[in-house]
Amino acid sequence: MKAVSSKMAFTAVIILFALSFLTLSVFANQETDKVFKGEKITIRVDGLSCPFCAYGLEKKLKSIDGVKKIEIKVNDGLAILYLKEGAEITESQLRETVKKAGFTPRKIVEGDAQMSLAPAGKTVTLKVAGMSCQNCVQRVEAALEKVGCARDVKVSLEKNQATVVCAGDEAHQQQLVKAVKEAGYDAEIVKVDRK
Amino acid sequence: MNHILFRVFFLLFMGIVLIGKSSYAQGPPIQTDTPIMLGLEGRGIRTFVKFLRKETLLEEGREIPDAMNRRVTVRVTPVAIPYNLGSDRFQVGVIVPFMDIHFQSNTQDNSSFGIGDAKLFAKYLLYQHDRKLETFRIAAKAGVKLPSGDENASPALGSGSTDYFFSTVAGWIKNRIGIYLEGIYNVNTSHGGVNFGNNFSYNLAFGYRLLPAVYETYPEPQLNGFLEINGNTQAKSKMNGERNENTGGTIIFLSPGLQYVGGRRWLVESSLQLPVVNEPNGQQLATDWTISFGTRILLF
Numbered sequence: 001m002k003a004v005s006s007k008m009a010f011t012a013v014i015i016l017f018a019l020s021f022l023t024l025s026v027f028a029n030q031e032t033d034k035v036f037k038g039e040k041i042t043i044r045v046d047g048l049s050c051p052f053c054a055y056g057l058e059k060k061l062k063s064i065d066g067v068k069k070i071e072i073k074v075n076d077g078l079a080i081l082y083l084k085e086g087a088e089i090t091e092s093q094l095r096e097t098v099k100k101a102g103f104t105p106r107k108i109v110e111g112d113a114q115m116s117l118a119p120a121g122k123t124v125t126l127k128v129a130g131m132s133c134q135n136c137v138q139r140v141e142a143a144l145e146k147v148g149c150a151r152d153v154k155v156s157l158e159k160n161q162a163t164v165v166c167a168g169d170e171a172h173q174q175q176l177v178k179a180v181k182e183a184g185y186d187a188e189i190v191k192v193d194r195k
Numbered sequence: 196m197n198h199i200l201f202r203v204f205f206l207l208f209m210g211i212v213l214i215g216k217s218s219y220a221q222g223p224p225i226q227t228d229t230p231i232m233l234g235l236e237g238r239g240i241r242t243f244v245k246f247l248r249k250e251t252l253l254e255e256g257r258e259i260p261d262a263m264n265r266r267v268t269v270r271v272t273p274v275a276i277p278y279n280l281g282s283d284r285f286q287v288g289v290i291v292p293f294m295d296i297h298f299q300s301n302t303q304d305n306s307s308f309g310i311g312d313a314k315l316f317a318k319y320l321l322y323q324h325d326r327k328l329e330t331f332r333i334a335a336k337a338g339v340k341l342p343s344g345d346e347n348a349s350p351a352l353g354s355g356s357t358d359y360f361f362s363t364v365a366g367w368i369k370n371r372i373g374i375y376l377e378g379i380y381n382v383n384t385s386h387g388g389v390n391f392g393n394n395f396s397y398n399l400a401f402g403y404r405l406l407p408a409v410y411e412t413y414p415e416p417q418l419n420g421f422l423e424i425n426g427n428t429q430a431k432s433k434m435n436g437e438r439n440e441n442t443g444g445t446i447i448f449l450s451p452g453l454q455y456v457g458g459r460r461w462l463v464e465s466s467l468q469l470p471v472v473n474e475p476n477g478q479q480l481a482t483d484w485t486i487s488f489g490t491r492i493l494l495f
Binding site: 046052056075104 | 223234284325373409410411413460493
């Protein structure tokens with residue numbers, strides 16, 4: 001009788017242990033598998049170095065239920081998903097899709113979070129000639145902000161200069177100069193610092 | 196030969212050093228395989244027309260006059276269809292070449308046209324290491340060449356034997372550059388008393404995205420430049436157990452090429468191959484040049 005009850009007690013402990021483990025796993029999964037409900041999701045995708053093979057990534061992400069539009073920023077290594085109203089997508093779903101497309105998913109964030117996911121930039125200081133008023137400042141700012149690599153654009157009328165955090169290389173930095181020149185001002189790079 | 200090879204490798208090395216800056220990515224090489232089995236390389240069709248001319252008679256690597264005035268012109272149009280099974284790590288495929296061979300000499304003028312020896316292959320991605328805007332991958336490939344070409348045609352369209360090949364290809368892409376290295380070993384079997392020598396092919400490709408300087412949002416048209424070294428060393432063939440001294444040898448091409456990726460689903464490309472090392476064994480007609488024009492179209 002004693003032996004039977006100790007067996008039963010042992011079995012009960014095992015069942016309880018298994019149940020608590022299962023429950024914990026479910027809670028843990030719920031905690032890690034984030035659900036995205038917003039309009040926009042940004043995924044940093046590593047290995048996105050061949051534009052000709054981005055097709056599969058675009059196609060597979062588009063096939064997820066609730067995705068309205070995809071934008072792949074090769075230069076920043078980002079895939080941006082625009083969701084339909086009321087759509088819900090889980091983080092594990094996104095990670096699995098990126099892996100199936102042949103790439104490595106990294107950070108996934110909700111909203112317009114390109115800045116936090118893009119590669120670290122360099123602070124580029126441009127000497128800008130020809131600005132005479134705040135309108136000119138706004139025009140130069142607008143021109144610089146349109147350049148793909150540009151973040152944190154600051155233009156000073158007093159110093160006749162602009163500082164831009166540019167997440168790119170020399171070719172990108174030259175685009176900043178080109179953008180200012182196309183806005184009707186003269187510009188040259190005077191300093192490049194790591195951010 | 197060493198002098199020329201040194202110059203080739205020096206140019207490639209300097210190219211990599213000088214251009215290894217700036218922004219991101221380019222396309223698959225033209226003559227060399229790629230371990231990246233995505234997009235056009237995973238669910239597409241590839242075809243090109245390759246013209247090849249053999250006119251120079253060499254003896255132990257030196258040009259000699261050919262009293263027969265022989266000339267071989269080959270037009271080969273392979274159609275390659277790779278298909279990824281399940282994930283993008285495993286691929287199977289078929290390559291069917293359409294051959295048009297013309298042989299001319301003082302006494303003969305023969306042509307043959309038809310399907311050449313088809314190949315079936317399987318490729319598996321062994322290693323993948325991705326970083327921000329950078330990827331390094333290694334793939335292994337194995338396949339079989341079937342005797343689908345007419346071996347009795349004159350000139351012959353196939354070898355008549357079932358042969359096997361094994362290869363490994365590695366590729367690294369970062370910024371605007373891509374470097375690919377491939378080694379292929381072909382095991383040729385005997386058929387009708389003839390056993391073509393086994394051969395080892397080696398390819399090194401250096402790619403650089405010429406335009407656009409900055410690739411912002413996919414898809415964007417792009418122009419890629421390639422410089423490849425494509426080599427092949429073949430053992431002497433045997434006929435009824437006797438070694439044929441006028442077979443096999445080494446040929447290494449320097450292959451500049453251009454590729455235009457026009458959109459999501461297609462690209463066009465062209466490559467010229469000029470021999471920098473041309474050392475066939477014994478006395479043989481040597482390959483003077485090849486030129487290819489091709490396209491790749493995404494199907495699925």
